[in-house]
Amino acid sequence: MPFSPQELQDIEQLLRRRRAAVAAELRSETRGEDGLLGLPSHRGEGDRGADFEMEAVDLAQGLRDAAEIQRIDAALQRLRDGGYGTCEDCGEEISPQRLRAEPEALRCAACQMRFERSHPQA
Numbered sequence: 001m002p003f004s005p006q007e008l009q010d011i012e013q014l015l016r017r018r019r020a021a022v023a024a025e026l027r028s029e030t031r032g033e034d035g036l037l038g039l040p041s042h043r044g045e046g047d048r049g050a051d052f053e054m055e056a057v058d059l060a061q062g063l064r065d066a067a068e069i070q071r072i073d074a075a076l077q078r079l080r081d082g083g084y085g086t087c088e089d090c091g092e093e094i095s096p097q098r099l100r101a102e103p104e105a106l107r108c109a110a111c112q113m114r115f116e117r118s119h120p121q122a
């Protein structure tokens with residue numbers, strides 16, 4: 001565990017702030033109650049292609065935000081149960097520099113690169 005208790009507290013606060021910001025963004029994008037599955041409900045009204053394109057963009061952004069919230073929740077969970085800072089794939093410690101830049105990171109830089117190569121949409 002490369003972090004002091006004080007640092008871990010700071011990271012938890014950072015994650016919570018980030019989660020709140022992303023959740024607010026998600027609510028405004030999807031216009032749903034709590035966001036996660038609140039997809040646009042006016043699909044099929046009218047026949048203007050531009051609307052559909054707008055919705056597709058909103059939807060893609062909404063899915064990215066929902067995925068980020070899941071990552072933040074997973075990181076908060078790992079802060080609580082002590083697994084924070086350990087790579088999900090290889091079990092090595094994630095570098096503190098990487099975690100300061102991206103506190104919700106679940107993988108070390110090498111595994112993240114491998115993951116992104118095998119999941120181009122993620």
Ligand SMILES: [Zn+2]
Binds near residue numbers: 087088091107111
């Ligand atoms: Zn790794």
